[in-house]
Amino acid sequence: MNASDQRAFVKFDKIDKSYDGEVLVVKNLNLDIEKGEFVTMLGPSGSGKTTTLMMLAGFETPTNGEIFLENKPISKIPPYEREIGMVFQNYALFPHMTVQENLSFPLEVRKNSKSETQEKVKKALDMVELGEFGSRFPAQLSGGQQQRVALARALVFEPRLVLMDEPLGALDKNLREQMQYEIKHIHERIGITVVYVTHDQSEALTMSNRIAVFNDGVVQQLSTPDILYEKPENSFVAEFIGENNTMLGTLKKDDGDYCEVEIEGAGIVKAKKINVGSVGEKTKLSVRPERVMINSQKDHNSFEGVVEELIYLGDHIRARLSVCNNNDFIVKMPNEGNIVLKEKSKIKVSWDPSDIRALDYN
Amino acid sequence: MEVTISATNEILTTDGIPLKVSLKKAERKNKIRAFLLVFPLLLFIIVTFVVPIGDMLLRSVDDSQINTVFPKTFEEYKKWDRQDLPPEEVYKSIFFELAEGEGIQIGKALTRMNYSKSGWKSLIKKTKRKIKKIVKSGDLPTSYKDTMIEIHKGWGDPSFWVSMSQMTDERTLIYYWNAIDRTYDIDGNVIMQDEKRRMYIKTWIRTLKVSVYVTFFCLILGFPVAHLLANLPLRYSNLLMIFVLLPFWTSLLVRTTAWIVMLQQKGVINGVLVWLGIINDDQRIQMVYNMTGTIIAMTQILLPFMILPLYSVMKVIPKSHMRAAQNLGAKPVKAFIRVYLPQTVPGMSAGGLLVFVLAIGYFITPELVGGKDGQLIGHWIAYHLKTTLNWGLCSAIGSILLAVMLVLYWLYNKIVGIDNIKLG
Numbered sequence: 001m002n003a004s005d006q007r008a009f010v011k012f013d014k015i016d017k018s019y020d021g022e023v024l025v026v027k028n029l030n031l032d033i034e035k036g037e038f039v040t041m042l043g044p045s046g047s048g049k050t051t052t053l054m055m056l057a058g059f060e061t062p063t064n065g066e067i068f069l070e071n072k073p074i075s076k077i078p079p080y081e082r083e084i085g086m087v088f089q090n091y092a093l094f095p096h097m098t099v100q101e102n103l104s105f106p107l108e109v110r111k112n113s114k115s116e117t118q119e120k121v122k123k124a125l126d127m128v129e130l131g132e133f134g135s136r137f138p139a140q141l142s143g144g145q146q147q148r149v150a151l152a153r154a155l156v157f158e159p160r161l162v163l164m165d166e167p168l169g170a171l172d173k174n175l176r177e178q179m180q181y182e183i184k185h186i187h188e189r190i191g192i193t194v195v196y197v198t199h200d201q202s203e204a205l206t207m208s209n210r211i212a213v214f215n216d217g218v219v220q221q222l223s224t225p226d227i228l229y230e231k232p233e234n235s236f237v238a239e240f241i242g243e244n245n246t247m248l249g250t251l252k253k254d255d256g257d258y259c260e261v262e263i264e265g266a267g268i269v270k271a272k273k274i275n276v277g278s279v280g281e282k283t284k285l286s287v288r289p290e291r292v293m294i295n296s297q298k299d300h301n302s303f304e305g306v307v308e309e310l311i312y313l314g315d316h317i318r319a320r321l322s323v324c325n326n327n328d329f330i331v332k333m334p335n336e337g338n339i340v341l342k343e344k345s346k347i348k349v350s351w352d353p354s355d356i357r358a359l360d361y362n
Numbered sequence: 363m364e365v366t367i368s369a370t371n372e373i374l375t376t377d378g379i380p381l382k383v384s385l386k387k388a389e390r391k392n393k394i395r396a397f398l399l400v401f402p403l404l405l406f407i408i409v410t411f412v413v414p415i416g417d418m419l420l421r422s423v424d425d426s427q428i429n430t431v432f433p434k435t436f437e438e439y440k441k442w443d444r445q446d447l448p449p450e451e452v453y454k455s456i457f458f459e460l461a462e463g464e465g466i467q468i469g470k471a472l473t474r475m476n477y478s479k480s481g482w483k484s485l486i487k488k489t490k491r492k493i494k495k496i497v498k499s500g501d502l503p504t505s506y507k508d509t510m511i512e513i514h515k516g517w518g519d520p521s522f523w524v525s526m527s528q529m530t531d532e533r534t535l536i537y538y539w540n541a542i543d544r545t546y547d548i549d550g551n552v553i554m555q556d557e558k559r560r561m562y563i564k565t566w567i568r569t570l571k572v573s574v575y576v577t578f579f580c581l582i583l584g585f586p587v588a589h590l591l592a593n594l595p596l597r598y599s600n601l602l603m604i605f606v607l608l609p610f611w612t613s614l615l616v617r618t619t620a621w622i623v624m625l626q627q628k629g630v631i632n633g634v635l636v637w638l639g640i641i642n643d644d645q646r647i648q649m650v651y652n653m654t655g656t657i658i659a660m661t662q663i664l665l666p667f668m669i670l671p672l673y674s675v676m677k678v679i680p681k682s683h684m685r686a687a688q689n690l691g692a693k694p695v696k697a698f699i700r701v702y703l704p705q706t707v708p709g710m711s712a713g714g715l716l717v718f719v720l721a722i723g724y725f726i727t728p729e730l731v732g733g734k735d736g737q738l739i740g741h742w743i744a745y746h747l748k749t750t751l752n753w754g755l756c757s758a759i760g761s762i763l764l765a766v767m768l769v770l771y772w773l774y775n776k777i778v779g780i781d782n783i784k785l786g
Contacts, residue, residue, distance in 0.1 A: 057685075057689060058688075058689075059685055059688075078688070078693075079685070079688045079689055080688045080689070080690075080691050080692055080693050080694075080697075081691075082689075083691075084689065085689070085690075086685075086686070086689045088682045088685070088686055089682070090680060090682065092680060092682040092683050092685070092686035094683060094686075094687075094701050094705075095705065096704045096705055105687070105690055105692070105700070106690035106691050106692075109690065109691045109692045109693075109696060110691055153690070157690065157691065
């Protein structure tokens with residue numbers, strides 16, 4: 001990792017957090033965020049991602065460890081002196097203030113001059129394309145507009161860093177996608193560091209430079225979206241990100257980069273060795289649906305399957321097969337006009353050894 | 363879809379009936395049902411609320427009873443030029459009206475006459491018996507005026523006659539003037555009451571003062587409790603809510619009596635203070651039978667009426683608001699004042715209005731705990747209702763109370779807006 005003299009912009013150093021002294025909601029968190037990065041904390045609810053964000057914002061104190069911002073420990077700095085902007089889950093716009101007053105609030109408490117305040121508010125409103133809505137109250141705006149006001153408010157005082165806690169959770173699907181791009185573009189334009197929390201993996205994949213996948217208080221994997229999807233390091237990440245077919249087996253042979261895994265009643269699978277124990281231990285195999293080939297002539301990693309269900313999705317066809325004791329095995333086939341599968345028919349499936357990953361059995 | 367439109371630009375239904383007519387027809391049944399559901403309550407409110415209040419308002423200006431007792435006299439009286447004494451005709455009318463009038467009605471009229479000038483009652487009572495005797499004997503006098511003055515020299519006192527001018531109208535404002543320590547002089551001008559009889563303005567001011575204090579203390583004490591209630595985990599807040607509501611389940615009298623036990627000079631609080639050596643035995647604090655006692659007991663009793671509206675407002679203020687304010691750079695105190703407090707205004711004003719309106723008309727507690735200088739205006743309403751039977755004055759005080767409340771509601775609506783009221 002980084003040498004001690006060139007620390008990251010934000011550094012979580014051995015952070016533990018417990019609310020009741022019995023359960024750790026965050027365990028030994030070490031996370032570095034570079035300046036200008038868009039980092040997403042992704043995980044199911046209760047995985048500790050929001051707690052981590054709240055510690056960074058200053059609303060929770062770490063039970064152990066220290067958070068550094070620009071090389072300075074910030075645990076003892078109260079939230080109002082951290083200069084960190086935040087977009088809350090339900091926006092937390094102040095209902096008794098107009099949009100303009102909401103935006104000038106952070107500038108007012110910083111004792112900015114009136115003209116400076118006005119100028120910055122106008123700039124921020126223009127940035128989110130709400131220039132004409134300054135005199136409205138939050139209740140008079142739509143969900144998407146409120147969202148953009150919240151974003152503008154978090155940016156208007158030029159914070160060192162912006163945190164976003166599931167900011168799009170309350171929007172409907174179309175608007176959510178539109179806002180994802182908008183936030184991404186604003187980030188690219190002004191180059192601010194963003195720490196984003198979500199449980200929606202497609203949102204994380206769309207927006208982030210890097211994603212930290214949280215589960216059970218631990219960062220399972222921290223990498224760029226493509227690596228996260230294509231090279232998951234453990235079965236949680238493999239299952240949480242994207243669609244995934246898993247098969248349980250026992251490790252038979254270790255060939256260095258590859259390994260052989262026996263699936264009971266089906267045979268031997270050759271797979272990429274990622275995260276397995278020693279020979280004889282159980283392992284979980286993971287292959288993406290789009291990497292599975294149908295009826296190809298291969299001699300290894302080729303198995304017989306039964307078509308359980310076919311779902312027509314226009315551009316592709318989704319087949320649920322039963323393969324290697326897994327009757328929830330999904331295959332995606334692009335619709336090229338030549339698919340003649342029938343339900344209950346038998347087909348051959350196969351995959352490349354480099355596309356199937358042997359992961360931990362949990 | 364095709365929409366049929368008639369010549370007059372009305373949208374028509376498929377059958378050609380105007381849409382509005384059709385809608386009205388379809389809705390009629392619902393309307394009738396809604397009305398029938400509300401009707402019993404409406405009737406109940408009219409009978410038990412609107413009618414009595416209307417009656418009270420009428421009574422506060424009503425002077426018709428006396429006009430039914432002395433109609434002829436008043437008619438003659440109006441012709442008098444107000445010089446010296448009234449003409450013979452007036453004396454004659456009142457002579458016969460006293461002789462032939464119904465005892466009870468005359469009695470009521472006398473009470474009314476005494477409000478305008480004390481002495482009327484005894485004057486007429488003393489005269490009436492003799493007049494009846496004269497009428498019975500059939501030996502009618504030649505000059506009624508002289509005879510009556512002979513019976514009682516009061517009849518020769520012009521001030522009695524002048525005061526009658528206040529009674530000849532069927533409507534009077536005398537009760538309202540009385541309710542604020544004023545009365546008419548013999549010329550019909552409004553003047554202050556005698557020094558000894560001035561007690562209403564004092565009581566009004568005290569009532570307002572106590573109500574303001576009680577509202578203020580309820581707000582000061584209730585705000586933190588409501589805040590705690592709204593922010594504690596459900597398990598604890600439910601328990602706390604029971605404590606808040608406990609007073610509602612205890613008789614008002616019991617609670618008031620308990621306060622007397624607590625606050626009196628030989629009571630619990632003084633006892634503890636003496637025992638702790640904070641005060642000497644001869645320095646026991648007078649906390650009951652005065653305004654202090656009234657304020658303490660009423661604050662406790664009215665506190666839930668402040669807490670509940672505040673609680674319901676605070677409950678829906680998201681916790682993230684305070685966090686957002688701090689995140690934006692406001693220190694906790696500033697965040698509280700700028701962000702939290704303004705959002706509790708509907709609760710504060712609803713609670714304040716409720717407590718104030720209840721306090722201004724409070725009776726039992728100040729009556730028991732208040733002693734002589736802790737009594738509120740309700741005391742005089744009860745006093746005139748039960749003891750003096752001066753229902754006119756009673757109604758006037760009640761009407762003023764009603765007017766004060768309406769003014770408050772009006773102000774509230776102007777400042778906060780009545781649709782912002784939140785009571786739970």
